Amino acid sequence: MAGEERNLIPKVQIKDVKKIYEGRNGQTIALNGANLDIYDNEFICVVGPSGCGKSTLLNIIAGLHEATSGEVLVDGVKVEGTGVDRGVVFQQYALFPWLTVKKNVMFGLNLKKGMTDAEREETALKYIKMVGLEKFVNSYPKELSGGMKQRVAIARAYAVNPSLLLMDEPFGALDAQTRTQLQTELLKTWEEEKKTCFFITHDVEEAILLASRVVVMSARPGRIKEVIDIDIPYPRNQETKMLPRFTELKNYIWQNVYKEYLEVQK
Numbered sequence: 001m002a003g004e005e006r007n008l009i010p011k012v013q014i015k016d017v018k019k020i021y022e023g024r025n026g027q028t029i030a031l032n033g034a035n036l037d038i039y040d041n042e043f044i045c046v047v048g049p050s051g052c053g054k055s056t057l058l059n060i061i062a063g064l065h066e067a068t069s070g071e072v073l074v075d076g077v078k079v080e081g082t083g084v085d086r087g088v089v090f091q092q093y094a095l096f097p098w099l100t101v102k103k104n105v106m107f108g109l110n111l112k113k114g115m116t117d118a119e120r121e122e123t124a125l126k127y128i129k130m131v132g133l134e135k136f137v138n139s140y141p142k143e144l145s146g147g148m149k150q151r152v153a154i155a156r157a158y159a160v161n162p163s164l165l166l167m168d169e170p171f172g173a174l175d176a177q178t179r180t181q182l183q184t185e186l187l188k189t190w191e192e193e194k195k196t197c198f199f200i201t202h203d204v205e206e207a208i209l210l211a212s213r214v215v216v217m218s219a220r221p222g223r224i225k226e227v228i229d230i231d232i233p234y235p236r237n238q239e240t241k242m243l244p245r246f247t248e249l250k251n252y253i254w255q256n257v258y259k260e261y262l263e264v265q266k
């Protein structure tokens, strides 16, 4: 990224965010001081061992959870709840089973004021087409495969045209082929629409393929351990994985993450 762009206000500012959950078995420190600036049009991928606080951080940025201390600013404004500027794709598919694909995608648009029903429908159809589900607009979630459901969730998030997309392991439960296909689609759409993406994954290869920067989180209590610039130019595709630089980055990041997995085992 050019130096001058760095002078702009970051799209997202994560400032010393701590999160303590009070449970029946006492407290869990999920995040212990996370700090990160994310710039406009960046694609950030977050990796780290299970339970290190990745979803917690995403939920705080989304405004679904409140930080115990610290704060998150989006476009310079403190996050105090959800907003149509932020689209979320959850770790588990979160579709309404009683709504068709079209109605599921239109759902988020109900929050957008000043749109007619016809405009909502037109927008929903555009994004359903983008994820290749135009033949399934009137299907219900139970009639779709896991990959198709996740495409609906992605279409729903995109339809609202958020400037920030928050995605929590969106491809985690998918088979390798569908995953590869959705990665390619996501890259293409991001390159066209240039939104800011915050994407959680367990898969180091996926992170390097997609991200402009990869964030490695440490074992719980979560902190941001290292941020690695992925200096492989876009456009990228599955062949990018064959580049020697890709392998170098993969080995480096994997070793880094693996240390954190070992911490969890202790």
Ligand SMILES: Nc1ncnc2c1ncn2[C@@H]1O[C@H](COP(=O)(O)OP(=O)(O)OP(=O)(O)O)[C@@H](O)[C@H]1O
Pocket: 021, 022, 023, 028, 029, 030, 048, 049, 050, 051, 052, 053, 054, 055, 056, 057, 091, 220
């Ligand atoms: N609502 C909650 N109440 C109590 N503890 C919670 C709650 N949500 C998360 N935690 C705890 O906070 C820690 C971080 O959880 P989080 O879901 O953020 O992890 P994660 O990095 O997303 O893990 P995974 O990779 O498995 O999805 C975990 O120890 C978890 O048990």
Ligand SMILES: [Mg+2]
Pocket: 054, 055, 056, 091, 168
């Ligand atoms: Mg999670």
